Amino acid sequence: MTRLACLVALALLCGAAAAAYSQEAPKRHRRGLWGELGSGPGYARIACTDCEDVVGATGTTGYLRVGGVISKKVVIGVEFFSFLDKAFGFAPEDSNAVAETATAAIVLLWYPGRHGLFFKGGVGAAFGQFAVPYDSGGVAVADTSGGAGIGLTFGLGWDLPISRKFAITANAATFVTALGDVALPGRKVDDFIATIYQASIGFTIR
């Protein structure tokens, strides 16, 4: 009988503890002004309206995110993202252009639970610059072309706290970059769209 009473008391205690835990205010993942800087590999898939197929290229990505807090679960920020490939090609046979794309976007990070998992979505402006070497009278000359357009990003990440103020953040994200027409030496790439997949590690001050 005593054992049964103890078990009931223990069950009630566990239940009360669980209830108290569930009623605890959700943890704040980031407070006040926060910032995040990171880098990682990226893969870009290039499409255009007159291209017969898509072209893939790997490169290095980097990003900087700075922002504030909307609520316990949602933070807002500005994200600057860049992709660099020094052996880029608009066609499968090309691989000697230097391509750099950048996105400046307003992003929202949503933390659905108490853990550090977050989902990201954002929209903003995109920029691209392409230095393309070509032969003119037997001399190799680098011609630079660029464009500006629209950028969209979405993805997910995980804040791994290393102290109250700092965290290591893992990210997996997609950046859709639509730049319009890019004029290259001897040809024009119509309605350029680059979809960049990024995996990165960042350092967060939160």
Add this chain to the structure above:
Amino acid sequence: MAAPVLAVLAILQFDSVPRPRPVLAVAEAALINVFVNRVDAWAFQQDWARSGTRAWIKNVRLGWDWDEDAFPTNMFAHPYHGGLYFNAGRSNGLNYFESVPIAFFGSWTWEYLGETYRPSLNDWFMTSFGGITLGEMFHRVGATIRDNRRTGLNRTIREISALPIDPIGGFNRILRGQWRGLGPNPPEHDPGAYVLRLGGGIRFAKRLNADSGFWSMGTFLLDLLYGDQVGQEYKAPFDVFNVRLLITSQGINALRASGRLYGANLNSPTGRNRHMLAINQRYDFIKNPAQSVGGQSVEIGINSRWLFGSKGFGIRTAIFGDGIILGAIDAPGTGFGERNYDFGPGVGARWEVGLERHGVRFVRLFSQIEYIHAVSGASADHTVNFGGIEAAVPIARRLGLAASSTIFGRVSHYTDGRTRDARDYPEARLLLVWTKVGFSEAQR
């Protein structure tokens, strides 16, 4: 004593604000896609709807493209479709922000899995962003039309009337037996303040089909101001919005909507004169044989109201700057393939001054300028300006005469050597209007 008990019983019997059902919302968005796809494949025998694993693999491998659909399809039908996804979230108890991913998810899965065509980037933008704007407004208008306290024929008429505006919400209400259940209304049912204006009359247009000539035709107007831009504290996204719908014999001439995403007081909320910062989400669709322009944008600016005298007269002003997430515009040489217009992001600004009495505007002077940089179509930059004056004079209880004169101009600069192109399009309207106003004394 009985009244509170009855109120509690009513709440227990009928929970008008359902608990969040995110899994059901996602499932309904997927079901919408399956339903539309199968109707197109089986009933309309559309080859593009016969998608399967081979088309899905191809779409995932090739990724985004720009499509060649007609202007009304891309700029009106897709946002309306996006509203269905969004309202799968709203009618399953998710709030505005929680429903946003549902719109993106529904559109993304349709683009990648619902068609044999390559996924269209413009469709994803228009369906998602446009669907959020139209969806939230349809959700709120639907909730205002429906009334959970009514019974009988009145109740049935209200439920049926709300169905075309918010079909997913209506469908869920049928499933949950809420078409007949009595209970409290959701908070969206009462906008607090509103002005509804309906009108019919004649539209006069110059340069409608060619650069000379003069046309006149019938026109219908619907103006809805839901909430008060300066009189109401910010509570939730789209707690205040406005819609203008213009229909002529050529179809929808204009559908323009703007909803408040965020608002903040810039002076004392109890002051006689009011100034409020607002961030609005905007949807624009303007289509006529002379000009087609539209897009999804976000604007930030200040709404103000200055009252004078003791008879409720005041001046309202608004000044806003905007960013166009993705716009569309036609001009000579624009588009590609069968599409005759460009897509692109942009920036712009607008201002307006209005004379009002008890929240109803009698005279309104306005102007707007937008710049669109094409990223699909011609190598071009387009500038659009739109301005005019509107006036309404009461002639009897709720009835009045309204007149407007507007001019719509466009200038296109091409970076591929083509010469600059400019066009303007003046038009005027004369309408008999019926106005219904709901402003509380405090808001006056």
